[in-house]
Amino acid sequence: xxxLDGKVAIVTGAAPRGEGIGNGTAMAILMAREGAKVLLxxxxxxxxxxxxxxxxxxxxxxxxxxxxxxxxxxVAAMAAAxxxxxxxxxxxxxxxxxxxxxxxxxxxxxxxxxxxxLVDINITSAMKCSRVAVPLMRESGGGGSIINISSIxxxxxxxxxxxxxxxxxxxxxxxxxxxxxAADYAAEGIRCNCIIIGSVSTPLxxxxxxxxxxxxxxxxxxxxxxxxxxIGWAAxxxxxxxxxxxxxxxxPVDGGLCALRAWPR
Numbered sequence: 001x002x003x004l005d006g007k008v009a010i011v012t013g014a015a016p017r018g019e020g021i022g023n024g025t026a027m028a029i030l031m032a033r034e035g036a037k038v039l040l041x042x043x044x045x046x047x048x049x050x051x052x053x054x055x056x057x058x059x060x061x062x063x064x065x066x067x068x069x070x071x072x073x074x075v076a077a078m079a080a081a082x083x084x085x086x087x088x089x090x091x092x093x094x095x096x097x098x099x100x101x102x103x104x105x106x107x108x109x110x111x112x113x114x115x116x117x118l119v120d121i122n123i124t125s126a127m128k129c130s131r132v133a134v135p136l137m138r139e140s141g142g143g144g145s146i147i148n149i150s151s152i153x154x155x156x157x158x159x160x161x162x163x164x165x166x167x168x169x170x171x172x173x174x175x176x177x178x179x180x181x182a183a184d185y186a187a188e189g190i191r192c193n194c195i196i197i198g199s200v201s202t203p204l205x206x207x208x209x210x211x212x213x214x215x216x217x218x219x220x221x222x223x224x225x226x227x228x229x230x231i232g233w234a235a236x237x238x239x240x241x242x243x244x245x246x247x248x249x250x251x252p253v254d255g256g257l258c259a260l261r262a263w264p265r
Contacts (some may be wrong), residue, residue: 002035003240008140009091010082012069012129014040015047023149023197024095025051026232032060034236036091039082040064069096069125079132089136091239093147094126099167107165115166122170123177130181134190143189145239146181149231150174150196150250152257175250182248191247193238198254200226221256 009031016022021029028038032055040062042048048064055062065081067074082089098121130146137144153164154171174194181192199216216225234253237243252258 002033003236003242004031004091005035007036007090007239008039008082008086008088009036009093009239010039010041010078010089010129010133011093011095012041012067012125013096014038015042015044015051017047020201021228023200023228023231024093026228027093027095027235028062029055029058029060030229030232030236031091031239032062033058034240036239037086038062039078039085041067041069041078043068069129070120072128075125075128075132078129079136083136088140089133089144090140090142091145091147092129092133092137093149093235093239094129095149096125097122097149097151097171099151099153099164110166118166118170122167123173126174126177130177130192134181134185137190138188143191143244145243146190146192147235147238148174148178148192148194150178150194152196152198152252152254155196155250155252155258178250179248186247189244191238191243193243193247193249193251195231195234195238196250196252196254196258197231198226198252198257200228200231200253219257220254221259224255226253226255 011024011028014024014028016025028040028051032038038055040048040051043066045064045066048066052062052064063085065078067078069075098118126148133146150171153168154174178192178194199220230253234251238246
């Protein structure tokens with residue numbers, strides 16, 4: 001018996017932007033291995049379809065759905081698709097997110113365009129997806145699990161790191177959204193938790209270069225990088241009945257980084 005047998009999951013931003021295993025990909029693969037049927041949501045249908053094929057090769061069940069989850073109509077279509085294809089919804093992983101590409105963005109440098117874009121991608125998307133997920137979970141009758149994805153940038157200040165004011169603000173907002181959803185729907189068995197991601201090696205950060213990677217490793221107490229699999233297993237736990245009494249939690253998966261407050265010199 002898989003830990004997620006009989007459950008249906010949506011993973012947004014499921015397919016990676018480049019070679020390797022990103023957080024969303026690991027979540028989707030591991031949830032499918034544990035028995036869940038997974039709707040893989042990406043702006044690029046091609047990448048999501050490739051991931052669906054990989055999952056099918058392992059004996060899992062998944063299908064692709066192309067959507068921009070910052071758009072209300074696309075999110076509504078996503079909800080309709082998961083109900084039509086699988087008949088229910090038990091798990092939502094709000095995995096879509098983007099930073100500022102490594103460019104300095106102290107508050108004095110932030111443009112309106114950057115701010116508005118990061119609001120839409122990092123927090124409005126999570127709100128819109130959760131908004132359609134809750135009624136579907138209620139209809140399914142077995143509660144549900146919403147998993148938001150945050151970052152160390154939204155939990156602590158990192159002295160000496162590139163300015164990340166808008167990204168940090170959006171990830172901090174994710175914590176507030178998580179707590180509100182958890183409180184509002186606890187009595188219905190719909191849980192909401194948040195994974196705080198530390199220095200994880202993913203296709204999204206690979207283009208920053210080896211020097212950046214080295215500094216990230218040095219600041220972690222465990223002196224290693226995490227991988228998408230570390231995030232994926234945390235999501236499997238939060239999605240499973242093993243976590244049925246866990247809601248409103250900010251779970252750091254960071255090698256101990258939340259214990260630090262300074263970027264190495």
